Amino acid sequence: NDLLNILEEGKFEIPELVRSNEPSVEIRAYDEGLRWPVTSGKVECRQFPFIAMTSNGEREFPAPFLRRCIRITVPEPTEAELGTIVNSHLQEHLSAEDQSEVHVLIGEFFKQRKTEQLATDQLLNAIFVVFGDGRAGLGPDRAEILKLLLKQLTTPQAT
Structure with a gap:
């Protein structure tokens, strides 16, 4: 509900800066190393923000919030896409000799994911x-370690 209120009002306060002795504090912006002044701890939008959020369905969002959202369901990656994901994240950590075994593990994961939430x-x-x-x-120890790491997410055993 806090985010919903911020979106409705177009402004919010940063409590730590509201309490600050400094009347204006520069904060770092997300991009390009820019800095922006925040006066009295108050931030106000000049334009309606675009916010991208992800959810794996673990929590429900209130209807008033969802009415302001464009909802997109991203399909699970294919086996080939999983290979691309693994390579983009881990290529520098994997040896060339391990590639065939890694490919087999990706295939096993893909099959397991068809019946279990992973x-x-x-x-x-x-x-x-x-x-x-x-x-x-x-x-x-490989089989036991893989069993521990690839447990279904929605069972009591997953915790």
């Missing part, structure tokens, strides 16, 4: 733990 970051974590930076598959 997140792509679980795959990334599993591959990094098992193969990253020269670990070469972790030997006999």
